Amino acid sequence: MMTSRISGSVVLCLGLAPLASGCVDGGEGASPLDPPAAVEPQAVYGNSLSSQALTRNALITNRAANSIMVNEPLATETYSDTSTIEALHHQLHHGPTREVMDYLVSCALDPTQTVSYDDTLTGESYTFTGELGLCPGWASGPASVECQEQVSACLLLRVNALKKKVAISMRGEVPGAPPGTGPTALLYPEPAVSTVDYEEDVEQIASFAPCATATSGAARNCGWKADHVGRCRPGERVYIGAGARPPSKCGNLLFPVLGSSTGNTVLRVCEGIHGCNSTTPTFIAQSGASCGSNRPALEFTCPEGGYFSVMSGPQSSGGAGVASPAIRDQATAVYPAPELAVFLWPEGAFYGNLWGPGALNPSIPASANRVKADGNFVEAPPVAGSVFRRAFACTGRFWTRQEAYMTDRICAGGGADCAATWVGACDVSNSNAPSCPPVHRCTVTDGTVVSGDGDFGNCDGDARKWQYPISVYLNNPMDIVDDPALAETTGAPWAPLAPLCF
Template sequence: MRDGCRFWRPAVHGLWLCLLAGLGGCGPAFLEEPEAWARREAPIRIPNSLSTQALVFNALSTNKIANQLLGTNALAALFSPPGHPTILNQLQDPAARQFMGYLVSCALANGQNLTWVDPSTGGTQTWQGKLGICPAWKTQAPTQACLQQVSSCLLARNNAFGLRVELSLRGEHPTTPSVFGLETVTPPSEYVPLSPQRLASFEPCTGTPVGAARDCGWRGDAVGACQPDTRVVLGAGGADPDTCTGAALGTSSGARMVLRVCEGIHGCDHGSALPWLGESAGSCGTVAPAVAFTCPAGGHFSVMTAPYTHGQLGTATVQTAPSSVQYRLPEASVFRVREGAFYGTVFDPEALAAEVFVRDGRVILPEQPVKGSVYRRMYSCYDSNWSDGVANATHRVCALPSTSSNCAAQVTGVCVNPAYRAYPSSMCATDDGSQVAGDGDYEKCRDHHSTTQWNYPVTSYIHSACDVLGDYGKPELCTRPRQTPKLP
């Protein structure tokens, strides 16, 4: 299951590589300042900056009464008018509303939504379903399986910098295996890398613009792989544009078509310095498009297609050369770096290490940093191929990783140790559950201080090893020497 995820930022600085102003400045160093966690009261927390630890400190999941209500009631009964008075009060916290956006997108399916009406203003906010882990939660009280797998989904979508990073989420659904099915062809991401901004090229056009240089009305075709620094040619009916020799590559049908090629797994706009690699409205004196480019250092490229004249209907079937180039890659081939697994439950009010309150319209946050996990029954294990799995996982789930504080989960250990697969050397019973063979999901995972087995973990895969933690500026956090781990 591919998820173009915007991660929560559990840290206090501006969103998305500090492109937006935060409350107290920017930069990873601010993550390490416990003084920033002195008691704070604020009538407003910036709702779209993710600068106030929306996962670990919000007035819904981090409040015992609200947490209990969430875990035992249908969502519509709590949020739809007239709504539950406690929930309405807690939703004065912008971070609580943000938390609900992620909860609904994990739990409910495409086409489902949940609308909340602000009783003080009459304004509405609608949260959209996406992944469909337990769509029945909208109208029925959730099962424990639902709560655990939604908790795992929420944790998988968390990281310290609030970056939008493309993820592949894998697991075993108790009733619907297709929830965690993998795409057979991976389209390019439609967002600016590491940004919440959708590329202009994927937005609808106004009027009827023409040509390959326009930045609207495009669609993503697929992702390909190639040998870095080698020459690649691809076409949708056109021949090699540099030599005009050899057979035409691919075909076009219907309206005249255009092509654009971008570096990596993201789409791009016209002429952007990176990741734009080239585009074509025709080649070799014909209207059939083809593009030649040098394979980028990362070894992946993305292709976009569009009709030459916006509004017309056509199809481009892209073919690549030489034969060593792989195109139309499946999800499993694009997202090959296994991070680890997330499991447990956020929805246990007695297992909260801190609480957030809303009093007289003001949000009351904890006075001091919380040592360890705010959610005492939420866990994370790490893949055995990380050089320093403990450090990687700690930086993945903790806002203050140097002191292992303000964490969203407890780091338990290596998910599966290839040399010693029994617990406690391995926290999970298998590294490939049987429901979707070959997808590499950890299953039947345990915590590190009891014999409880958690049956609904979510395993996360990323495209490149430093996609999530690269902004710490510590390469050792995302190196993978592929050494067999030793017995602890």
């Protein structure tokens, strides 16, 4: 999961204004020193980048910086206040620009790579840490066009107009790349989804923070660790343990001991994919000891949503106990659940290139979106339509009001200061409904590197096909938007659909 390292606010807006023709790919002078990662950029991450930052920052939306930054290393010395590159120094003094840099580094670099910034105007220091590793070579040289496109898609999809942090599944591939190769192989579909340790408006759930003082028992709301998410049939009885039988099965020697623990441990189960405190509505059950042992076990009824999350910890905070929870074998429940069974709803795909000649709306003045020597930020006036002229989004097939959904998802209302253009549905062909306009935007609906993950490819935008889209899958259609009407869907991920007009 992504953990935000700095504070800030931002939002992405997908506009409907037509893009200029004659797309130019990549920054002038960019060389293919950093080939695209030969893996699928796929994993569960948080998205809470606001479009206000992405469309009003002193780097990507600054004309001078935009054309330079892809030709320079994504490194501390490049962006320091003493950098010899005039268009890049002092720009990270601006809070929203630091927020964009946080996500930029997260998308481009791997977990061993960092970029630091010391603000000479305030004395504050910041560190931005890599995560996905889509373009690790950018740390030491220019970013290739392929890497620019992958990082652009990553930034676009991680925008959240509601300013909430939502767990999403990211899927995409490099065409022709063999599986299991490259530096980001860890981003393949995960066989087990970790319990999410934050809420939409909470950076970290209290129970996952260290205890201020030594605290014992399963009722405590500190000192827990995230285990995994499980899937079950709503209404069924689920049994889980970490070295014991559930209390109702103590005398049943035919009932197996579930899981194991090294030392004394506790367990907690919550509804959905997020962890919880013992006092929150999503709390289901907890156990500190069962059947006369010092090992936990419990049973619960599968919630209506069909997902549960598990937390564990030592009996006493800071202790040495480590739990390995397991459920009773049953055909309709699985723990841990794989990523492809937890994130079923294809929200859509994001693609394009935020950099290079012609990337920005021509109405943005050359003198705007920059930090002056005195630390003040010169902001561009409102832009009609899209700020980025080669950034696109298409929607998954299940939303019944696709345009309105996508506008609410990343535009936060209105059609100005948008970061991309909505181009229609990713994979709905209206060939069986002649009265409907064509809306099929991606000719690939499941890439070849990982079969069955449903990542879109070869998608339309500005009269060309884009080869590096990243698709987003959700756990729940309501996760990104706040209007239930916009989250209305037709059918379910496992059911066929009739053609629709949008």
